[in-house]
Amino acid sequence: MPDVETVVYTNEPGRVLPVLEQELEDFKTEAARFLKGEWDEAQFIGFRLKQGVYGQRQPNVQMIRVKLPFGGVTPEQMEAFAEVAEKYAPLRKGHITTRQNIQFHHIPLLKAAEALFVLGRAGLSTREACGNTVRNVTGDPWAGIQEGEPFDPTPYAAAFARRWLRNPLTQLLPRKFKVAFTANDEDRAITGIHDLGFIPRVRDGVRGFTMVVGGGLSTMPRKAPVLYEFVPVDEYLKVSEAILRIFNRADELRKNRAKARIKFLVDRVGIDEFRRMVEEELEGDWTVGRDFRPDPLLFVHDEEANAPARRPHYQQPNGDHREFTAFVAANVRPQKQQGFSAVEVKVHRGDLRPEQFRGLAAIMREYTGGYARTTIGQNIVLRWVRDESLYEVYSRLKELGLADVGAQTITDVVSCPGTDSCKLGITSSMGLNQAIQERVEAMKITDPLTKQIHIKMSGCPNSCGQHHIATIGFHGAAMKVGEHQLPAYHVFIGGNYDNGELRLAQQLKVRLPAKRGPDAVERFIRLYEAERQPGETFNAFFDRVGPEPFERAIADLCIPGEFTEDNRGMFIDWNRLELYRLQRGEGECAV
Incomplete structure (x- = not known):
């Protein structure tokens, strides 16, 4: 393992994390050995996961996860994604x-x-x-280009990522550890749902962060409490x-993988006691003689x-420009730098084809200086677009099928891959995503x-799809009618993360x-529009009417009916042909 203190880092875009070719060679060698039966499977899984290669529910195939610190991506990297999707991913996306x-x-x-x-x-x-x-x-x-940010946290997010990559301390934590850096109090990074979050502050001319710790969704969702109101960047x-x-x-966290995230420790001891534990830890010998400033x-x-x-x-537009005007209103935000805007590209279900990756790379080179970032809403933000070039960018996006209006609105539905690939998946969340998006678009909603x-x-x-913070959220479940199973969902209402206000949704009973998901969404919307003030x-x-009206609105939808040939479709998941059967494996992160 290289000494993380002596690695030489570069400021070249797209080169935030050092890639060690020897690790890639080792992975190729050891993968071949494993396939020859020369590795114990459990040990190999741990080795494989370190390189971001994760087993799927389908046998003998893998998922590759590529890290993009703070979402930053270059045109050359977009082209690499296109090559991987084209050459190695059977679904070409x-x-x-x-x-x-x-x-x-x-x-x-x-x-x-090979893809690595x-x-x-x-x-x-x-x-x-x-x-x-x-x-x-x-x-x-939008860090670095929006009003109201004390300073751009991007350099510090990168420093954090570099500090802990290949670090001996973090190679086998009790559980995964998720970190977010936001740019201002609007908190578009949603720091409150992370194990550790950073919100920029300036005090007496000194840069620093409010630090929050112990947030998370999934089992026992929690909003991260404030650990320190201000920590200087040097600390x-x-x-x-x-x-x-x-x-x-x-070690007590390691006893139960389902309760091993740091939020369980913070919740058990309380934030005041956890703060005391941190301050005691800061007095340890490990701090002696070390420089913790992030500058290198x-x-x-x-x-x-x-x-x-x-x-x-x-x-510029010639003739009817209503579509372009709607696109600008919904997907474009002026930057604080005069004459430039950021364009949020709405990516359906987060999926991009090779030609779209390449098309975006070309747009980035010509119109953004090469700068773009992915978002936690599964979209892409093109930065540094000159205002005069917005129509040209829109036209190019339209050719790629990426000019849909409504980024971060009701038609911008978010989901995890679900049973398309995940061992833990219960339902086809991507299929439900498509069905609900089609229904909402068909409703032609104009109400702001x-x-x-x-x-x-x-x-x-x-909650990889973050249903706990959705206005309307779903997570996969199963139902049984007689001898037959059918795919189902638990329903959540009232979550939020806009404008720095994080609140968790309430689960309906x-x-x-x-198959009733789209109908339920439409009924929720009709109920709201008909009875709101x-x-x-x-x-x-x-908040005013409570959950009961929502539960009553879909009560009949929750009765699946008996299994018959006429009702057979109810027992088949979205985008599937066969009858549903609950199949759920073990996740690999505990290996």
Whole structure:
């Protein structure tokens, strides 16, 4: 293992995490040995996970997860994604996750080894994207270009990611550790649902962060409480190490994988006691003689210096420009740098085909200076787009099928892959996503308050689709009628994460057949629009009337009926042909 203190880092875009070719060679060699029967499977799984290669529910194929610190991606990396999707992924697509990663599915093990070299040449690291490690460090895609931010946290997010990659302390934590850096109090990175979160502050001219710890969704969802209101940037890595040391030593967490995240420790002892534990840890001998300033690890790159220059002429709308006007209103945000805007590209279900990856790479080169970031909403933000070029960018996106309006609105539905690939999946969350999106689009919603609704779903309770913070959320379940099973969902109402207000949704006392999901969403919307008060948001309406009207609105939908040939479709999941049967394996992160 290389000495993490002596690695030389670069400020070249897309090269935040060092890729070690020897690791890729080792993976190729050891994968071949495993297939020859020379490795114990349990031991090999641990080795495989360290390189971001995860087993799927389908036998003999893998998922590759690529880390994108703070979501940053370059045109060259987009082209590498296109090559991997085209050559190695049978479904010819890559998937943006709710943690700003890119994933590829259904890849045989030796082909996965080849794909890692393609990714590595573009500066893309999969190292520790899986397993009980510090996962991809996420960030606000608008960091550095929006009003109201004390400073750009991007260099510090990168330093954090660099500090813990290949670090001996974080190679086998009790459970995975998720970290987010946001840019201001709007908290678009949603720090409150993370194990550790950073919110920029400036005090007396000194940069620092409010640090929150112990958030998370899935089992026992919790909003991260504030550990410290202000930690100077020269000390945030030191305090973070104290937290990780405490977490790593918490052997009681290792007894039950389902309760091994740091939120369980913080919840059990309370934030005041946890703060005392951190302060005691900071007095340890491990701090003696060490420099915790982030300067050697910072990723410092001046995007504005490389922003596109103004051209003499730009194409503008000719004739009916209503679609373009709607796109600008819904998907474009002015940057704080005058004359530039950020364009959020709405990516259906987070899936991109090779031609779309390549098309985005070309747009980035010509119109953004090469800068884009993925989002936790499974979209892509093109940064540094000159205002004069917005119509040209829109036209190019339209050619790629990526110019749909409504990023972060009711039609921008979010989900995890579910049973398409995940061992833990119970239902086809991607199939439900498509069905609900089609229904909502068919409703042709124009009401601005209704458009603010966020719909999210997960194929199991683990909340990779972040259903706990959705206005309307679903997580996969199963029902039984006689001798037959059918796919179903638990339903959640009233979550929120907009404008820095994080609140967890309330679970309704229902279990809904999967095929009734679109009907339920439509009824919820109709109920809200019919009975709300003037100016009342969906969540304010829910707070006023409570869950019972929502439960009554779908009570009949929750009765699946008996299994008959006429009702056979109710017992088949979305985008499937065969009768549903609950099949759920073990996740690999505890190995």
